[in-house]
Amino acid sequence: MINASGGTRQGHYMEGVKAMTNEGDLVHDAWLNAVARDGARQPVGLLGALSEADTIRRLELPVHTMLPVVLRQLLLPVMIDALGAPRTRQEWGERFHRGRFTHDERDRLASYLGTRRYGARFRLFDAERPFAQVAGLKSLNGETKTAAQLVPSVASGNNVPLFSALSEADELLLTPGDAVLWLLHVHCWDTASIKTGAVGDPQAKNGKTTGNPTGPLGQFGVVVPTGETLYETLLLNTPILPDGLEPGDRPQWAWDERPAGLGCKSPAEAAWSERPATGLLDLLTFQARRIRLIACETEQGLRVHRVIVSAGDRLAQTPEVEPHTAWQHTAKPKKGQPHRRPRRHTSGRAAWQGLGTLLAMTLPVQSDGPYTSLLLRQIGDLQGSGVLSGQYRLGVETSGLEYGTQSAVVENAIGDDLPLPVKALLAQDDWLREALLECVAQADQVARALDGLNNDLRRAAGGDPLHRDKGSRPSAQFLHSLDGTMRRLLVGLRTVGEGDEELLERAQLAWEQSVQIAADREAGLLLAAAPPRAVVGRTVKNGDKEFVYRSGKAIGVFRTRLADILPRAAEERRVEREEAAVA
Template identity: 65%
Template sequence: MMKTATGDLVEDGWLPAVGLDGVVAQPGVLRVLTDAHTVRRLDLPVATMVPAVLRQLLLPVVLDALGAPRTRREWAGRFAQGRFSSEECERLTDYLTVRYGGRFRLFDGERPFGQVAGLQALSGEAKSSTLLVPSIASGNNVPLFSAFSEADHLDLTVTQAALWLLHVQCWDTAAIKTGAVGDPQAKAGKTTGNPTGPLGQLGVIVPTGRTLYETLMLNTPILSDGLDAADRPQWAWDERPKAPGWVSPAGPQWSARDAGGLLDLLTFQSRRIRLIGRETGEGQRVRHVIVCAGDRLRGTPESEPHTAWHLTARPKAGQAPRRPRRHRSGATAWQGLGSLLALAVPDDGPRTSLLLRQIGELRADGALAADYPLGVEISALEYGNQSAVVENAIADILPLPTVALVASDDRLRAALLECVNQADRVGRALDDLHADLRRAAGGEVLPRDRSEQPSARLLHGVDPAMRRLLSGLRTIGDDCSSLERAQEAWELTLFEAAAREAELLREAVPPRAVVGRVERAGGKEFVFRSGRATARFRTRLKGILRRAAEAQRNQRENNQRESAA
């Protein structure tokens, strides 16, 4: 029988997880880790919680308790186990009970997890727990369709409070924060100039496996020198050697500093928080919170494992030559394959994440099979108005062939990038057709940023086909003929989808578009007619999708021969 949640994250049942049998359970941290091989995935309310729970809790516990693998061989040995060994489970149990068990309690009077005990606002007031949830109106953050206002209250369960606590440390909005009693940098009851949480500045990329155990391993960097002896997670900060200007996350003061190692980076406390619990007839609930300024990370370190990068050969003054790459709003994950598969070190341009490069190296070593069902989850928040409000959330899950990440074998990678490039080029051709047809009908071309373009409908329509392609290519191995057939099938799908969209555009223009009109610009005349626009589009389509065009031509010739016979 499941114990009632009291705030003990180690033992209480609070973390939603889906088992391999499809059943959803709520184990505590200890059980979810020791049984990680039986868990398919975490069942979290929003996609941005996935990296928050992994980074702020599960991954640093595993790394600190068991150590980081120092070689690809050591990593492969752990991965091949498929589960934590009995000896590793004993070490995890000791870590989460004897060593640090008392530091994983949400409502502990002296060391509440991820918080500051007794934290008080200079105003003496606490705010509604809605402040933790970016989709609910609170302060300056007022989503358009929120059913809540700042005057409403929200009783968070222990599970909800724990998850949103982790989320805030990673993704909180920027700008003004409540001033804390005991913080000498607070002025007039507030602290200004706060950046977003560390993940808010990234396009987060999380590789996933068949089980939670495999996902944890896929997110474990190989460190040739191991973890720095001085590197500690936030719950063991008191064990860290003192450093000038650095302050404990268990107090109201904060500092602007570099990350002190991987464990510090993963558990970085970007806010000082206090959850105010209250007993109700339904158990412990959190209605009020205090959220104050926390540590400020001085730039994203190159050791950051969960982001791709943009490299600049000649950065502008004050600009870093290497910057985290953000996800593009409105685009699917597969449209960003160019950065996910960017393995080389360019002078200018994208480079994929540390973990995806590592996965490619492990595949090259044989530690991961060619048909391993690797997944990639991307997530990000888009902020507006000085990053003080959340405007949009980006999330997607993508199947990705491990062979495409092998630096020495670019065959599959080149094929995938060609498919993505074709979709982009066909979309642009379709948008140009739309513009030409509008001109032919006497209208004006719609600005790309103020209207939905036909390319958006096209890419949405072919999205399932691209995901089937990626999923199928995970098992293709070295079969070149199968790869060629897969590319031809993709081109035919794209060709047919583009032809359908083009037909809809032609049907929408008035008859006068057949006659068209003439525009003069720069001393030249440009004739726009629907027939000419259509012919130009078809020529471009055949040039982009050569396999599909050839397959259709061969089919017509076969039909003609059969008819003649």
Template identity: 70%
Template sequence: MGPDEDLVRGAWLPVVGVEGERRETGLLDVLFGADAVRRLDLPVPTMLPAVLRQVLLPVVFDALGLPRTRGEWGERFAQGGFSDQEKEKLADYLGPRYGDRFRLFSERPFAQVAGLSALNGETKPSTLLIPSVASGNNVPLFSALSEADHLDLPPGQAALWLLHAHCWDTAAIKTGAVGDGQAKNGKTTGNPTGPLGQFGVIMPTGRTLYETLLLNTPVRADGLAAGDRPQWAWDERPDSAAAKSPAGPEWSVRPAGGLLDLLTFQSRRIRLMPAETENGLRVRQVVVCAGDRLALTPQEELHTAWNHTAKPKAGQPARRPRRHTPGRAAWQGLGALLALALPLDGDGVYTSQLLRQTGELLDYRQLPGDFALGVEVCGLEYGNQSAVVENAVADSMPLPVASLLADDDWLRTAILECVEQADRVARALDGLHADLRRASGGEPLPRDKGERPSARFLHAVDGRMRRLLAGLRTIGEDYDMLERAREAWEVTLRRAALREADGLLAAVPPRAVVGRTEKVNGKEVVFRSGKAAGLFHKKLGDILTRLADAVPAEGEAA
């Protein structure tokens, strides 16, 4: 076996060090040096949760156990890296215990089914693992390759896309596998997407990989569930667990057997087909068949926010995982990320378990108040019965950890008000645009068509919002500084809004000055450019209350 096929010691994980250096390393080295790694340098954002969930987190959880108390979590965090004793446990786990199960092309290949073959005897190009490359029904508009082209993946890259497929693969028809009694006519139908494709992923991040691993580690008084095993140790599950082995071609519809099972859930049966080429060992063909189907996203899922329903329908859970909205920056969804309590009356949102835990750790002084917390969000938008990928959602942002304190909401309230102000100004700009179109003799843009001024405005203030969030991480309890920051934010919003409004007013034809009359809800309403501009500036004054009494900025006069 070549070193590239050994995930424990082969160089397959691309990382960026704390000094900015880039390199590729193996599983054991990346854990031993987690305190010297700033982040994983992966091909696509959706690969980060796949690598963390399918490999790094379950290895750490299973080898070291979960912290039973917040104090124990705080002790691990204060270390800054894995201790010598913890490294010995990790080395034993990835060596004598399970090291031989982290090889790509062995008798028991990692995250695959040895000897898996399709009922029709065919194999597919390796592009089947990569959503951005044309394959089958999934034909991205700007793909450089077609299904007829070969894509030779080095073993390390093949391993990364293998993990990605288990988490994000498209739904619908899959190739039937030899030995799968549920396959009919050479295929299986009704396959859902991979588990992560069913919600919007939210992952807290730290200054190093070690901190990121800890921020994604739940504190549980009872530790891991009895009999809970990751996919590479499936044979150690109790005989009473009624589920198919992920090392075989058969699959089942089942709940997760615990946290380790959930993180390493094998939603597909896959086999990588290695071939010797002039460039060395490469993966050119694959077999991808139906895998286990998660009966329901469990409430212990770590990486999603929830939609809470006060009165769910019969047979439906009170909480369902929440998806991200395509086309919106992460900070525009802060209302969901900072929803720390279940709605008392009616429906509402509820943030992820890990973000709630982060606030609790700060409250119990296990995290410093100025900790540089980051949040990564990502997701895939599927189309045509979830059989194709239409869009990807990915963003990251700084987040003041003090905004996650459940009982002290002054900072959280201020941040959410800043977000709301941006949203209201954006809607006011769209209203101005609609009124100017009417005044010019046209009609407002349909909801799903055309470029809106709100999109340009929100893009213009995006960088300033991120700077605001980063600055508020070190604000402490300086209320005066918070007030100055909010005044500066309103100045930013007004300047960006006026620039956009001036452009809209400059583009209208002369007839918009005279305008026209329309019937709206049975009443005659006059639309003209001067009236539209006056209404917009009134709304702007109502929204930006700290600047309402200030001298009008240049260009503000209607």
């Protein structure tokens, strides 16, 4: 048969045939890979993932940016809409400490996802209402594109990853399970490239739509708190809503239940609008694109091989009820600008290097600065009120995409996970938080000192210092070498209590000693690489002043700076020298 791009292939193309298959039932088909608490891997459907969430440690997903996609577009809105959001800390705590859904809650989830309610709307290939798609969507030029358009790591159009195993000429076949994951990933993270103009979209011009923003998650750095089970992760990502959900707030699969006065376009039609989110459920399931998956029958079963991706709803701005971002607060913004804007993650930096933002529990009203996410503030509040233990083993996953060339291509993916002491989130008692931030600041200061040493050695050898954004810097390798040490420190500090000042002091001393060892190692490598002429050095004139650069002087300055940055380690070495002299 003739495919959508004019070629031929074996198999039967299944466009728009309602009775083509029973595959693509997201509620019951086992398409999500779950890792149980004992480490066993078991595929589950949407209902199974929710009902058995207490037995699942985590979901095994293809990329780091996929966790917030599955939480926001599926698990959280189904749970919140079916069971309601907790209205008080006490209600949240009762759910959390129970550790699982009750029989009644499981029945309500099953009923919500049953055929009498929304179950039929979770079918990927339904002819009339395919999940998160527009049935019968057609491009103005009548063409479709390869399924690679859904996957940022595969070459497609202007997005040409350096290490892609496939070229745009290769056909990518996605299983129904993979297809729905990447479908939802596009709604959340898609690039801002020109989109295919769709039949029925009055804003399409010349066969295309321009001016598209990235998907909503692409506009900030995502911060997701995680627990020891999927059930705990769901609760940790559920905001407490004292007044309940906003009137008329519905998820995308129940768009027809939204009041007409809200002015929302149907996500099941080609037309779209720029608008604010009407509430939490709308925000979590925001349909930033209009998409149609096109499947074919192969020897391996049903596969998605072609797609249409057109412009979708544009979020007017990230609302302050957005639960998964930290904020940059500006005390005196420019006219028309908000006081708070979402913060992005910095490429090349580990999550622990951004602890200053994650632990910023108070709003800097009189000055500019970071303010942590709504969910981390809520966790700190729950710990402060005794609902959540200070020794709870909290994790945080950060993710983001770095876009290039007018945000039309993906240049880099950012992803990390971090153990986080819950006590550090308690705004009223900042002793642990200050200790952690001191450790992070010390690593940053030593890194800058190493770069300074490198520049001084380059000058001593007759060269010039590295330009700020050019060359390989010793600080990068140094900070990378500290990654495991910092994570061990964070895990150890999960159990530190208020009366454990001595334990905290010993932990900080051990940290400084580890930093000292790593810094000495990097400094030794720099010194060994310096040519012999660096020993003699040179004199550089700058105006009326002269500066002498020699390797011996450079390493002396570095060690003095190191002693100032790491006072505990310096004092420990001084005491050891004195004791050795007496002996």
